[in-house]
Amino acid sequence: MTKFITILNTEAGNLFSLSAALKAIGFDVVIANTPSEVKGSQLVIPGQGRFGTVMQTLESNNWLPFLDQWRKEQKQVVGICVGMQILFEDSAEDNNTKGLGWFKGRAEKLNFPKQPMVGWANISSSRLPEGAAYFVNSYAIRDASQCIARTHYGESFCAAVNDKTITGLQFHPEKSGQYGRQLLKTLLITNFKENS
């Protein structure tokens, strides 16, 4: 059995480890530069680059109407790191750029003890497997009504959000060892149910 999954190419960094992680859990991975290249019914927005430039790429490669339609059809989207942040309305990283606005709220520069936050932190969640995940970020969403996981570094913030088929992860599951692999399976294969 092979199943396609598409990584949306935001042209902001290498997609090597994300692609390898998705292959490792059994997917055929497609990297799409434009909507016409999408295969399957699951889309991952990778976690590299800054808020403004990622949104700019989405706009110039005609992703915005496609993504709204995708969401209406209740197909799955997983946004990682900045890919989660663009699901919100805006960000202190680039004040003049609007996000997708699917979730209410804004990415802020947080009061981390050392900047940027780079390293492993425990996440607490009732819906995701608990464990240590790898974070790389200066900005994050403090709180959101659809927050499903939290973590703490200097202050508490939202580690994951979910609304129906749309999920955002502030950490990098592709860099989070076996925990990350397990989590990607939970999200993309068993749809939040415990793996058998």
Place this chain on the structure above:
Amino acid sequence: MSSELMSRIIPCLDVDNGRVVKGTQFVELRDMGDPVELAIEYEQQGADELVFLDISASHEKRPTALKTVTRIAEHLSIPFTVGGGLKKLEDVKSFLDAGADKVALNTTAIYSPEIIDQVAHAYGSQCIVVAIDIKQEQQQRAIYSHGGRTKTDKEFTQWSHEVAERGAGEILLTAMHKDGTGSGFDCDLIDEISALNIQVIASGGAKSEQDFLTAFNAGYDACLAAGMFHSGDYKIQEIKSYLKSQGVNVRI
């Protein structure tokens, strides 16, 4: 539930022409094995990250290094830093494209420090580790470049401030006088730069689990070691179990 960043253990692969090597005080290299096999082994042992240093770092051997980096990245699900002889922004790009998550710069950062700003601007601070090789010589300390071969006029605290200000995400601090000696990490150095808003990785001198405990208690964010893992004297999870029993926040 609150948690903070975990103390990291980072095995280092010094790679020369496709093989992992280990020397004492930067000389007398010995073959320690295949980098891909060791990388996989260390991830399974509980490594929090992996550092790959291309110590040959010559232009002719660069394609070999890039291929090895890709082969490792294909098998790794933890963060992966690559360093050794990166001179220009294009070198950084080629290693990131090959599958590295971060690059470590040393010599180039010393002689052309603006590359720190450039990498931070192009890829973000999280992508750049500045490696500082320091040596205690009687009453003085010196910063070295070129893999420990060339003494520079950089001053330790001043240089550390500068790299942090220019946008480095982490400092990899190698105490050359400790390297390969097994006398423990140099814990005086961290005191002098602990006020900096940047993570610091200790390197050089690890021999036992106790050395890691001392370093984390002294304020290091991560510890890097090579020989004690390559030799099989210690498994990473053994060290972590010990650290956890001593109250250190580690990923088990």
